[in-house]
Amino acid sequence: MSGISDALTSSANNLRSLNRSLGIIQSNVGNASTPGYARQDVGAALDSASAADPLQQASSRDEFAESAVYRQNSKLGQFDQLSTILATVEPNYPASGDTGIPKSISDLFATFSALSANPNDTSARQLVFDRARQVALNFNSTATSLGNALAGARQQVSASVDSINHLAGLIRDFNGSQRDSSGAVSDPNVDAKLHATIEQLSEFGNVQTLRQNDGTLTVLLDGQTPLVVGTQQYQIQVDTTSGPTVSVKDSNGGDITSQVSAGRLGGALQAVNQLLPSYQNGLDQLAQGIADAVNGALAAGVDASRAPGAALFTYTAGNAAASLAFTGITTAQVAAAAPGAPGGNGNALALSALGTSPVLNGLTFAGFYGSLSSQVGSDVASAGDNQTAQQQLLAQARAQRTASSGVSLDEEAVRLVEFQTAYQAIAKLVTVLDQLSQTTIAMIP
Amino acid sequence: MTSADRLDQAVEARAHVARVITLLQSPTAAALDQSSVELTAAIARMEQLQGELAGKRIACGAKPLIAALRKDLQRAGLLLRHAWELRIGRGGPLGYSRTGELVPQQAHRVRLAIEA
Numbered sequence: 001m002s003g004i005s006d007a008l009t010s011s012a013n014n015l016r017s018l019n020r021s022l023g024i025i026q027s028n029v030g031n032a033s034t035p036g037y038a039r040q041d042v043g044a045a046l047d048s049a050s051a052a053d054p055l056q057q058a059s060s061r062d063e064f065a066e067s068a069v070y071r072q073n074s075k076l077g078q079f080d081q082l083s084t085i086l087a088t089v090e091p092n093y094p095a096s097g098d099t100g101i102p103k104s105i106s107d108l109f110a111t112f113s114a115l116s117a118n119p120n121d122t123s124a125r126q127l128v129f130d131r132a133r134q135v136a137l138n139f140n141s142t143a144t145s146l147g148n149a150l151a152g153a154r155q156q157v158s159a160s161v162d163s164i165n166h167l168a169g170l171i172r173d174f175n176g177s178q179r180d181s182s183g184a185v186s187d188p189n190v191d192a193k194l195h196a197t198i199e200q201l202s203e204f205g206n207v208q209t210l211r212q213n214d215g216t217l218t219v220l221l222d223g224q225t226p227l228v229v230g231t232q233q234y235q236i237q238v239d240t241t242s243g244p245t246v247s248v249k250d251s252n253g254g255d256i257t258s259q260v261s262a263g264r265l266g267g268a269l270q271a272v273n274q275l276l277p278s279y280q281n282g283l284d285q286l287a288q289g290i291a292d293a294v295n296g297a298l299a300a301g302v303d304a305s306r307a308p309g310a311a312l313f314t315y316t317a318g319n320a321a322a323s324l325a326f327t328g329i330t331t332a333q334v335a336a337a338a339p340g341a342p343g344g345n346g347n348a349l350a351l352s353a354l355g356t357s358p359v360l361n362g363l364t365f366a367g368f369y370g371s372l373s374s375q376v377g378s379d380v381a382s383a384g385d386n387q388t389a390q391q392q393l394l395a396q397a398r399a400q401r402t403a404s405s406g407v408s409l410d411e412e413a414v415r416l417v418e419f420q421t422a423y424q425a426i427a428k429l430v431t432v433l434d435q436l437s438q439t440t441i442a443m444i445p
Numbered sequence: 446m447t448s449a450d451r452l453d454q455a456v457e458a459r460a461h462v463a464r465v466i467t468l469l470q471s472p473t474a475a476a477l478d479q480s481s482v483e484l485t486a487a488i489a490r491m492e493q494l495q496g497e498l499a500g501k502r503i504a505c506g507a508k509p510l511i512a513a514l515r516k517d518l519q520r521a522g523l524l525l526r527h528a529w530e531l532r533i534g535r536g537g538p539l540g541y542s543r544t545g546e547l548v549p550q551q552a553h554r555v556r557l558a559i560e561a
Contacts, residue, residue, distance in 0.1 A: 068531055389520055392470050393527055399471040400531045422477035423529050426465075429484035430522050433462070436491045437511050437518070443498045444508045 065401035066195060067209070070202035072394040074262040077203040079387035081160075081267030082275075085153045086380045089279065092145045093373040097366070101142060102373075104135045105290065105365050109355025116348035119336035120304070126331055132294075132312050136324045139287045143322035146280050153271040157246050158238050160204045160265035165235045167201040168219060168227040175216035176231045201227075205263035222259045225250045245273045275379060280321070282372040288320035289360040289368070297354060301335030301347025309335020309347065446497045448506065454494045455507035459514040461487035465521045472528035480521075487514075 094100045108131040115124045174194040177187065194217060201207050201219070210218040212230065219228040226234050234251035246269065247257040257273070260266050291313035298309035310333040316323035338346025360368045446454075461483040468476040468483070491511075498505065 395470040426480050433488050434518050437515050440495045441511050444505045445502050
C-alpha cells in the first residue's frame with residue numbers, strides 16, 4: 001500500500017508543481033509589457049523531489065541594472081527641466097544687435113553722437129529721450145520675463161516636491177502590501193508596480209533603494225534623506241520664505257537643498273537658486289552701469305542755462321533692470337556742453353564716447369551684454385546637449401536592464417570577453433576617427 | 446573630387462557615426478561588431494576627404510559638418526564608456542562636471558539615523 005500511496009503523493013506533487021509552473025509562465029506572458037515587471041523564474045526542475053519546495057519562484061530583477069536606469073532617468077529629468085526653464089529665458093537675450101537691449105543701447109549712444117553734431121537742436125535732444133525710454137523699456141521687459149521665468153521655476157520646485165511626496169506615498173502603500181503578502185517571495189505584480197513607481201520617482205529626484213528583509217524597499221533621496229522606510233513615509237517640503245532662494249527641507253525641517261543633485265527637482269533648484277539669479281544680477285549690473293555712466297557724464301556738463309546737467313535715468317538699487325526709467329527731464333536740461341564752453345558739444349562728445357569705452361568690468365556696454373548673452377546661450381546649449389546625451393544613456397540603461405534578466409554567469413562571462421574585445425576595438429576606432437577629423441578640420445582654411 | 450563630392454563624403458561619414466550612436470544604445474555584441482564596421486567606413490570617408498584636401502588649402506563647406514561629427518563622436522565615446530560601466534557592473538554613479546563632462550561621482554554616505 002505504501003508503494004501506491006507514495007506514487008500517488010509523488011504524482012500529486014508533480015501536478016501541483018506543474019500547475020504552479022504554468023501559473024508563473026502565465027504571469028510572465030500576461031505581464032510582458034507591464035511597466036516595472038521582472039520575469040519570474042522557476043527555481044528547480046519539475047521532477048525534482050528532493051527539495052522541500054522544488055518550484056521556488058525567483059525574480060530575475062537585476063537591482064544594479066534597475067539603479068542604473070534610475071540614475072540616468074534622474075539625470076534626464078534634471079536636464080529636461082533645466083532646458084524647459086532656460087528655453088523661456090533665451091529669447092530675451094538676442095545675440096544680434098538688431099533687436100532688444102543691444103539695439104537700444106547702440107541707438108542711445110548713436111543719438112549722443114548725433115547730439116554732438118547739433119548740440120542745441122531740440123529734435124536731437126528729444127531723440128535722446130526717446131532712445132533713453134526705449135533702453136529703459138527693454139531692460140524692464142527683459143527683467144519682467146526673467147521674473148516670470150523665476151516664478152515659473154519656483155512653481156516647478158513645488159510641483160516636483162509634490163510629485164515626490166505623492167509617489168513616495170504610493171511606494172509606502174506598496175511596501176505595506178509586500179509586508180502583508182505571505183511567504184518569502186514578493187508578489188510579482190506588486191513588485192512590478194513598486195519598481196515602476198520608483199522609476200517614475202527617479203525622474204523627479206536622485207533616488208536609491210535598499211531591499212529590507214521583510215521584502216519592503218527603503219527609498220532614499222540622494223542617498224541621505226529617507227523618503228520611505230517600510231510603511232513609514234517622510235515627506236519633504238519646500239521653503240520659499242527664506243529669502244530670494246528656495247530651499248527644500250526634510251521631514252525634520254533640516255535643509256537638504258545642497259544634497260539635491262538631480263531629477264526635475266535638482267534642475268529646477270539649479271535654475272531658481274543659481275542660474276536665473278546670476279542672469280538677473282548681470283542684467284541689473286548692466287542697467288545700473290549704463291544709468292550711472294550716462295547720469296555721471298551729464299552731471300559733469302552744463303545745460304542751456306549753464307546749470308549742471310540733470311540725470312537721464314533713475315532706478316532702484318538692487319532692482320535696477322526692472323526699475324530703470326527715464327527721469328522726464330526737459331530738453332533744456334540736457335547737458336550737451338562742457339562747463340568751460342557753454343553752448344558747445346564737449347559733453348555730448350563725452351557721452352557719445354561712453355558707448356565705446358570699457359567702463360563696466362573692463363568691457364564696453366555692448367561687450368558686457370555680449371558676455372551675458374553668451375553665458376545664457378552656453379547654458380541653454382549645455383543643458384540641451386546633456387539632455388540629448390541622457391536620453392541616449394537612459395535608452396542604453398533600459399536596454400541593458402531588459403537584457404540582463406535571467407542571464408547565466410557562464411554566458412555572461414563569455415559575453416564579457418567578447419564585449420571587452422569589441423569595446424577596445426571601437427575605442428581605438430573612435431580615437432583614430434577623432435584625430436583624423438581634427439587634422440582634416442585643421443586643413444580647411 | 447568636386448566641392449559637392451567633398452560635402453557628400455562628410456555627410457556620409459557623419460551618418461556612419463550617427464548609426465554608431467543608435468547601435469550603442471543597445472550595446473549587444475552584434476551591435477558592437479556593427480559599430481566597428483560603421484566606424485571603419487567613417488574613417489575611410491575621412492581619409493579620402495583628407496587625401497583630397499592635402500596641401501591645397503581650399504575652402505570647404507564640409508568644415509561645420511566635420512565639427513558636428515566630432516561632437517557626435519564624443520557622444521558615441523560617452524555611450525561606449527557607459528556601456529562598459531554597465532557591463533562590468535563596477536561603475537558607480539556618473540554625473541556631470543561644471544563643464545558638462547560625464548565623470549564618476551563619489552557614493553553618498555547613508556545617514557546612520559535611518560531606522561530599518
